Amino acid sequence: MTIYHLAQLNIALMKAPLESPGMADFVANLERINALAEASPGYVWRLQDEEGDATAIRPFGEDVLVNLSLWSDVQALSDYVYRSDHTDMLKRRREWFDKVEEAHMVLWWVPAGHLPSVEEAAERLALYRRSGASAQAFSFRQPFPAPDVLTLESSC
16 A cells, blocks of 8 residues: 655746747647546646646746646656656657756655645755755655655664
């Protein structure tokens, strides 16, 4: 039984408004990529608005898109991001998004059943930017195990 889920936040600085011709291909692929995530092993939940995506949710500014989701573990998220058709979108990201100078992605563990808010996610990203990788905020480059794994290992 999973006691924790992996939360992930990533943000992207749009080069142009979503309604612009330059973003049309990105917008045209949103439904397909979201469906791919939802069908992926280990997927738990994703932030969405009434339209079925999160493009109207802009806590980081009008030009910044937010992706917030939950996964069973780091490997499941990594497989979706880097070993599925999602990689086609990653390869094209510079067409649609400017480089974010600070960290644009953060991972952290949440108790199963907890749905993180965008405010919570923003706090985790700020923590990661301020302090680097820790058990409270980390990245694919330096992942931390779920707290239940830490507890089990320390009791052996």
